[in-house]
Amino acid sequence: VIVQAVRGHLKKDSQNRTLLKTLAELYTYDKNYSSALEIYLTLRHKDAFQLIHKHNLFSSIKDKIVLLMDFDSEIKKVVEELEDRPELQHVYLHKLFRRDHRKGQRYHEKQISLYAEYDRPNLLPFLRDSIHCPLEKALEICQQRNFVEETVYLLSRMGNSRSALKMITQELQDVDKAIEFAKEQDDGELWEDLILYSIDKPPFITGLLNNIGTHVDPILLIHRIKEGMEIPNLRDSLVKILQDYNLQILLREGCKKILVADSLSLLKKMHRTQMKGVLVDEENICESCLSPVLPSDAAKPFSVVVFHCRHMFHKECLPVPSMSSPAQFCNICSAKHRGPGSAILEMKK
Numbered sequence: 001v002i003v004q005a006v007r008g009h010l011k012k013d014s015q016n017r018t019l020l021k022t023l024a025e026l027y028t029y030d031k032n033y034s035s036a037l038e039i040y041l042t043l044r045h046k047d048a049f050q051l052i053h054k055h056n057l058f059s060s061i062k063d064k065i066v067l068l069m070d071f072d073s074e075i076k077k078v079v080e081e082l083e084d085r086p087e088l089q090h091v092y093l094h095k096l097f098r099r100d101h102r103k104g105q106r107y108h109e110k111q112i113s114l115y116a117e118y119d120r121p122n123l124l125p126f127l128r129d130s131i132h133c134p135l136e137k138a139l140e141i142c143q144q145r146n147f148v149e150e151t152v153y154l155l156s157r158m159g160n161s162r163s164a165l166k167m168i169t170q171e172l173q174d175v176d177k178a179i180e181f182a183k184e185q186d187d188g189e190l191w192e193d194l195i196l197y198s199i200d201k202p203p204f205i206t207g208l209l210n211n212i213g214t215h216v217d218p219i220l221l222i223h224r225i226k227e228g229m230e231i232p233n234l235r236d237s238l239v240k241i242l243q244d245y246n247l248q249i250l251l252r253e254g255c256k257k258i259l260v261a262d263s264l265s266l267l268k269k270m271h272r273t274q275m276k277g278v279l280v281d282e283e284n285i286c287e288s289c290l291s292p293v294l295p296s297d298a299a300k301p302f303s304v305v306v307f308h309c310r311h312m313f314h315k316e317c318l319p320v321p322s323m324s325s326p327a328q329f330c331n332i333c334s335a336k337h338r339g340p341g342s343a344i345l346e347m348k349k
């Protein structure tokens with residue numbers, strides 16, 4: 001009866017903490033623990049943990065574990081509370097990690113073994129996304145349990161790609177994966193290792209022939225194949241290599257055409273620009289003596305040299321062209337090692 005009365009009041013005032021707490025206490029008396037717990041959790045009330053402990057409510061928090069996450073400052077407490085229930089501890093930390101990669105970072109080391117124990121499918125995604133988990137520790141755990149894929153990932157992330165490749169070829173015996181890995185790393189040494197390893201294994205050779213075309217010269221591989229060795233689908237592989245080459249040649253020819261067309265249109269544009277007139281008036285100064293290029297007395301004869309870079313000089317301010325270097329260049333632009341001043345316009349009166 002009281003419960004109903006409290007509920008009635010709550011309908012009018014659903015945020016009232018006192019009423020909610022009262023209701024939770026009443027639920028507890030009623031032994032309706034899961035309803036009580038839900039209220040405590042939404043209130044972020046400390047009694048939630050007490051309640052869980054006292055009445056051993058671990059089974060009922062499994063589906064409410066997300067609510068525990070809102071206890072921001074309480075992560076440590078939750079983790080400690082769940083210490084004897086590692087599978088729940090894992091669910092909690094996993095959800096926490098999903099929600100925020102950084103919040104539970106101090107537990108990432110712990111999480112490696114939790115994932116390894118309870119949730120292997122999520123171990124690799126976790127290792128990929130976590131920047132806080134100690135790689136050596138993870139490697140140790142994965143090697144102990146012989147988790148090949150995870151070990152490969154860790155080895156390559158730690159820069160030991162040769163060992164990683166070795167694991168792929170020897171433990172997984174997966175040529176496609178090995179090739180993919182070598183492509184990703186794009187390291188000549190790795191390809192060398194892979195070829196060396198494959199050379200006496202026909203299925204590996206087929207895989208390599210089918211895939212390395214664009215990364216390594218297939219001739220390197222073909223030369224090393226021993227005489228008399230039978231290789232499945234050799235004909236198809238060779239046809240594919242040749243087709244790949246044709247495709248590459250086509251691509252290059254296409255690029256060449258585009259390049260020529262581009263150069264031509266840019267050349268035309270430059271030519272058009274250079275044909276435009278150049279205005280010379282009293283605003284312009286000689287770049288050498290810094291006085292106006294045009295003489296104040298218009299009756300006086302004068303010569304002005306205008307370069308295509310639009311720098312102007314009095315003719316007498318430029319060095320006299322000698323026999324050894326008859327072409328004149330703009331001093332300013334050739335000092336900057338730029339080219340546009342190579343041609344000149346001369347104005348005379």
Ligand SMILES: [Zn+2]
Pocket residue numbers: 286287288289290291313314317
């Ligand atoms: Zn001058």
Ligand SMILES: [Zn+2]
Pocket residue numbers: 307309310311330331332333334341
């Ligand atoms: Zn210039």
